[in-house]
Amino acid sequence: MDYLKLVDEIINRGKVKLDELETYLVKNKSIEIGVFKGELDRYSVSESGGLSLRGTVDGKMGYSYTEKLDESSIDMLIDQAYENGKYIDVTDGDVIFEGSTDYKKLNLYCDRLATVPIEEKIEFTKNIEKYAYSLDDRVVAVQTCVYEEFEQERILKNTKGLELIDKQNLAIAYVSLVVKDKEDTQTGIGYKVFTDLTTVDYKDIAKEAVEEAISMLGATSIKTGNYTTVIKNKVFADLLQAFSSIFSADSAQKGLSLLKDKIDEEIASPIFNLVDNPLFEEGFASSSFDDEGTSTKYKRLIDKGVLKTLLHNWRTAKKDGIESTGNASRPSYKSTLTISPSNFYVENGDDSFDDILNGIDHGVYITSLAGLHSGLNPVSGDFSLSAHGFEILNGKIHRPINQITIAGNFFSLLKNIELIANDLKFGTPGSGYFGSPSIKIKFLSIAGE
Template sequence: MRDFNELKTKIYNKAKEIGIKDLEIYYSQGRDLNIKVFEKEIDGYKLAESEGLALRGKYKDEMGYSYTEKVDETSIDFLIENLIENAKNIEREDKEEIFEGVKEYKEVNNFNSSLEKVEEIEKINFVKNLEEEALKIDERIKSIQDCVYGDGFSETVISNTKGLDLQDKSNLAYTYIGVVAKEGEDIQSGFAYKVTNDFNELDYKVIAKEAVEEAISKLGAKSIKSGKYPIIMRNNAASDIIEAFASIFSAERVQKNLSLLKGKLNEKVGSEKITLVDDPYMKKGYASSAFDSEGVPTFKKNIIENGVLNTYLHNLKTALKDGIDSTGNASRSSYKSSIGISPTNMYIKPGDKSLKELMVEMEEGIMITDVQGLHAGLNPISGDFSLSAQGYKIEKGKIMFPVNQITISGNFLDMMKDIIEIGDDLKFGLPSSAYIGSPSIRIKSLDVAGE
């Protein structure tokens, strides 16, 4: 940002005059592009740019927040006044601290300058080709639900009066397509996506083929009798469930009695086969960063190791309350938000067996390929879940027929303890506040409600 150092100095001087100490400036800017195609025409185009600056500082020993979208000198008085009012009027149960920083941070490069040089016409042609390719692969593909390309970049600066001065820059591109297959009266859908920060890695033929094959493979799907079945949770479905339960690892949720993991630190919470990793340095990890939203250095950690819960995820506030160091997992969804907690690149450590080998070992059961109702159908406090699902019936180690109109139910910790084997096919979902992945996992059994 132009003249940022000058603006920063003026803010610090004004705050000092009024009696604000330990002041932090959090600046962010970004751009997001989204292009949607329908029947060879651009059906949606959105280019959004954002910029904002937030202050966090202590006034009379109480932490106050303020923010503005107008990033210039005219906002200084507004920011300072709002911070003081916020500190006076908002009661905070726990103390927050401003971090002084460390001497060295690990270098993490999550920005690819070549992505910023891709012409818009190339992006439009890509998403048009993706739609066209999907429609011509198989005559049973009758329509396209969604065909989207998007990309964006973000830049963050964290600076404070204790000497901290950090900058982070990242970008990524993504694409996804949803297709509809029809055979007789049977209608099924398929979905595929790709995330990268290298435009050259986007192959519309590969992505279209994956979505089409998924939809075609579901044709003829039927329900099955209710009962307890051995389960393989395919990688994408497993990562969706882990993402939905990600909040249980937050120390803030634990301290507020809103997590089923409360009181389980250093206890066995899963099969010895499972190790859950949080890796902020992962290559091609789209939540990678050398520091968190408070400027605390990040580090790779095993949240669960061989089934034992090693740690919760902490920011400075929750760490202070528990008398430990922060794990470097402070997060802000935007400059407008307060400090929260989230994982970075979190995933179940892959095993060494292919999906095919998991099927052969299970012999008979159900492979779950898709789960729905993740917000309404699970409880992060009890761990109970009941989710609509689709998949395949497995017999003699092979796919026999597609399955739909079923509901799987169980408890997250029970499921974790019932993991028998873990596959080698680690896959991540679309990134949000975190980037969460899983290989396929073989589970002793889950309750399945069908016919």
């Protein structure tokens, strides 16, 4: 199937009904390898894709999409986009963009990943499981041990003469396991995201999971109260991800973010810098153009505690009389245009992790949060989340704790940041790639016994 020809045909035929139109074509390939007790227990391969059409009539934008990528879908796409657009009330909404003057060249596709023989990838995954079992007798079950590889090609073309193509790939190795000591059961996870298999040691992934699970054995709750709290790097990254919609100009303009009208105000501790960097080479949400075709750029959203900008696409930018920040996003070809971060992270501070613990007589170190999709409210900033971690005593990790919740408000938390470590770490990529160093908070409300 010649997809470019299909796209051209849609654009040519669509012009009859629609004033301006754009096609957004995504092609995906994936491989998944799952291992259980030394056997290849799950193996999955796919090639798929979809095409979305959006087009305007009198400034009203309608959307349609299909996964049936052939000639038979063309009329349906055009008719539905035309029909759907008729009912839109917003006429100063989405635009079809003519393109930026220049785009950074990024190398997001690693040939080596695709050429490593599948047998090696299977062996690699089996090794993670085998090594995990060998590390400690208390490892009773490896629940999930997988290697996943993704490849995505994006083709954006419109009636304003824009034609952009990019292609990227990445792989994730992930293990989750259960350890047991008498009646005490704990779990741990380890993962790595990469594009070059030869740079990854399977032992590190297994070790991370086993150490996390073993370290939690014997955990009990802690007395309810306010504690000086250190939040682990990747956990703060998860929290940042869960609250990331507050930085969307779309949320702000709709009155769904408390950051509305806060530009140039101090909203965080003066040591806090927050960055969105789509050009970050080690990032897995990098791209030289966003899903509206705008060239992307590095920006500090929060500079020394002061809010400098929100994330924009062209619709929100025009409303505020500024330029798009290059954060237009289509989570999928099935979605309408929205806004999302790229590589989004808190910049490293000056202190080592140990230095941060040093000054704490009695506190809590949070190493895991659960319920991030339900236990927090980006609109109010309130959160109450199930957590586990460690008690800190006299500047040292003292004992594991679980069955606790941490509660607070994200906006107050940002102001209560006392110290930032220099151990920046990223989570797993999704709609954005989020990172943070470990962070010390003056106090957080913790519920336990």
